[in-house]
Amino acid sequence: MKHIIEDIYLTEIAAIAKKLNTEIYLVGGAIRDALLKRQTNDYDFVVFGDIEGLAKAVAHLFGCKTVxxxxxxxxxxxxxxxxxxxxxxxRGKNIQEDLKFRDFTINSxxxxxxxxxxIDPLGAKEDLRKGIIKANSPNSIKEDPLRILRGFRLAALFRFDIDPRTILLFRKHVELLNRVSKERITQELKLFFNLNETFTYLLIMDKVGIIDTLFEDLSFTNGCIQSNYHLFDVKTHSLSVYNYIEWAYNRLARILGKAHKKYLPHLTTEKERLFCSLKLAALFHDAAKPFCKVVTPEGKIQFPLHAExxxxxxxxxxKAYSFGKKIIKLTRFFIKNHIKPAYLYQAWSNSELTELQKVDFFLRYKEYGIDLLFFALADTLAKGKISASKRDVYIMFLQEMADYFYKHIQPKFKTKPLIEAKEILTLYPSLEKSKLKHILFEIKKLxxxxxxxxxxxxxxxxxxLV
Incomplete structure (x- = not known):
């Protein structure tokens, strides 16, 4: 707490409040994070008195804007x-009453x-020491059902347990999430997906009913049995893909080998969008399997066109959730193309993967091709029937593909084409744009x-080609 007490902002704010004869308290996350020895740049205050005058005086002192x-x-x-x-x-007549109206004890x-x-009327310090997320009251979730998602996010962020009675509250009121605006839900989901090692919490979220409530079509994947290549039903497999995505990115150097250092700038730039997209795609890449499942006369289970x-x-x-254009575009990309690396791997394992196939793949997808290979690795491991030796062989394939991209493809992106678009249009002025794009791609590939x-x-x- 020392850095809180000595913070110049708080010292000045306290002085202004004293001049205005205003009662002021720093509350919630800032205190929680201070007790956990975490840094924070957001301060929340509860003010008993002239709130407008205090805020404007603080803004004037620090030269800041007020909204x-x-x-x-x-x-x-x-x-x-x-x-x-x-x-x-x-929220109440005094600070103790105000704190009781908040979401979880660790924030109260x-x-x-x-x-x-x-001031700690609900035992926040003790729950922080024990590492427990506990709802303030039985009405806490009904007052704001988004607290269900926030509870899991906070638990994942701090690696805390969730109090069993709070889990029961979540399960009891999970349907109330349908009353929460999609914008607020999306914001919580994005924050959750961008945390690391969230799989354990995702499993509990699924048991509580959160996934099926937010994405009702995914409820049909429960118990949808797959072919003999899969050990699990579709829902369990999808959750396992999510797990292996986190597993793979926590072992970046092992998965990519020497290429991992060259991949880091891309990962650093795209990390938030990428992690959210990969995890969304994990949940949805097989979502249509229950609707396109076919059992052949021979008893084989098939899912024709399930990716599409x-x-x-x-x-x-x-359309319903506002994840943002870039995240949606990336998620679509992973869902639509998640099977394609399997064909490359099959050719590679048979020593039949050609130069043209590798160039075609990376020319189409560029560095996102490596992201797609990561997704395919997670998808393969999540089948549940992959031995450690086969896993290592697939990782070897991924390393070779990444090395190839950084050595032979990326340096040639800016290579001057042997023939320009203008020259082609001069020779064939009525050529359609889509045809021109295809021709330029084929020439560049070769x-x-x-x-x-x-x-x-x-x-x-x-x-x-023409």
Missing amino acids: KYNKKLLTYRVFCKIKTLDFSAP IAFDLNSNTL QSYELFEKYA QIAKAINTKEEAGKLLKH
């Missing part, structure tokens, strides 16, 4: 360079800026694969 919110509680948000300060009206703690004392149909099914939720090396060879190929 007024008045949804459930009157709040003034002050945006400073390194901190965001929220000044809110109380206050620091009196005037006396420098902690899962892609279509996901569109329903892409050029990178060194199947053609001169302008004359490109010209001959052009005549054939």
Whole structure:
């Protein structure tokens, strides 16, 4: 707590509050994080008195902007360079009553800026010590059902357990999530997906009924038996894919070998979008299997066109939840193409993978091709029948593909084409744009694969393609 007590922001805010004869408390996450020795840049205050005058005085002192919110509680948000300060009206007659109206005990703690004392009526410090997420009251979830998702996110963030009685509350009120705006749900899901090692919590979320409530079509994957290549039903397999995605990215150097250092800039740039997309795709890549399942006369289970149909099914939720265009686009990409690496792996394992196949794959998907290979690795391991030796062979394949991309494909992206689009349109002015795009791709592919090396060879190929 020392860095809280000595924080210049709090010292100045306390002084302003004293001048205004205003009672003020730092509450919630900032105190929780201080007790957990975690840094935070967001401060929430409860103000008994002139909240507007206090917020404006603080904003003036620090040269910050102020925004007024008045949804459930009157709040003034002050945006400073390194901190965001929220000044809110109380929820009760006093600070103890206010804290009892909050979500979980670990967030229901206050620091009196005037006396420098902690106020902990619900045992937050003890629950932090034990590592427990506990709802404040039986009505806590009914007041705001989004707290169900927040509870799991906080548990995953801190690696805490969730109190069994709170789990029962979550299960009892899970259907109330349908009353929460999709925007608020999406925000919580994005925060959860971008945490690491969340699989254990996802399993509990599924048992509580959260996944089937938010994505009702996924309920049909429960108990949908697959072919003999799979040990699990569709839902269990999908959750397992989610698990192996986290497993693989926690072992980046092992999975990619020497190529992992070259992959890091891409991962760093795309991490938030990528993790959210990969995990969404894990849940949805086989979502249509219950609807396209076929049992042949020989008793074989098949799922014709399930990737395409899962892609279509996901569109329903892409429209409902505001994950953002880039995350939706990436998720679609993984769902639609998740089977394609299997064909490359099969050719590779038979020593039949050609230069043209590798160039075609990476020219189409660029560095996202490596992300797709990660997804395919997780999908393969999640079948449940893969031995450690076969797993290592697949990892060897992934390493070779990544090495090939960084050595032979990425450096040639900016290579001048043997024949330009303008030249093609001069020769064939009525050529359709889609046809032109295909021709340019084929020429570039053969050029990178060194199947053609001169302008004359490109010209001959052009005549054939047209």
